[in-house]
Structure formats: structure tokens, C-alpha cells
Amino acid sequence: VYLLIYDNVKRLSDEKGISISQLEKEAGLGNGTIGGWRTSAPRLDSLQAVAKVLKVKVDKLLKN
Numbered sequence: 001v002y003l004l005i006y007d008n009v010k011r012l013s014d015e016k017g018i019s020i021s022q023l024e025k026e027a028g029l030g031n032g033t034i035g036g037w038r039t040s041a042p043r044l045d046s047l048q049a050v051a052k053v054l055k056v057k058v059d060k061l062l063k064n
Contacts, residue, residue: 002037002038002039002040002041002042003038004062004064005037005042005047005061005062006034006035006037006038008060008061008062008063009023009034009037009050009054009061012054012056012060012061013054016054016055018053018054020034020035023050023053023054026053027046027049027050027052027053028049029046029049029050033046034050044058047061047062
């Protein structure tokens with residue numbers, strides 16, 4: 001389940017030309033936070049921050 005979220009974030013950031021480390025910085029997250037989503041659940045506020053930077057709704061990060 002968590003890997004799906006990571007994969008969606010990775011795909012969307014690639015589409016927008018933003019690296020994961022740049023995305024973490026712009027979203028105010030610690031280095032490696034998004035990578036950690038491969039194995040553990042992200043916090044809602046972290047998802048919201050990433051969605052805001054990517055200019056998508058949180059739903060888009062959660063759906064298949």
C-alpha cells in the first residue's frame with residue numbers, strides 16, 4: 001500500500017521535473033522522508049505538503 005503512494009509521488013515529480021530531494025525541501029520535509037514512504041505510512045500533513053508542491057489533490061497521491 002505504501003509503495004503505491006511512493007510510486008505516485010515519484011511519477012508525478014518526474015512529470016513535473018522535480019527531484020525527490022527538491023520536493024522534500026519545498027514541502028518542508030526532512031531529507032529521506034519520501035523514500036521512507038516505501039515501507040511506512042506517511043503523515044497526512046506531509047502528504048498535504050507534497051500535494052501542494054506538486055499542485056495536485058492528496059487523492060491523486062493515494063489512487064492507483
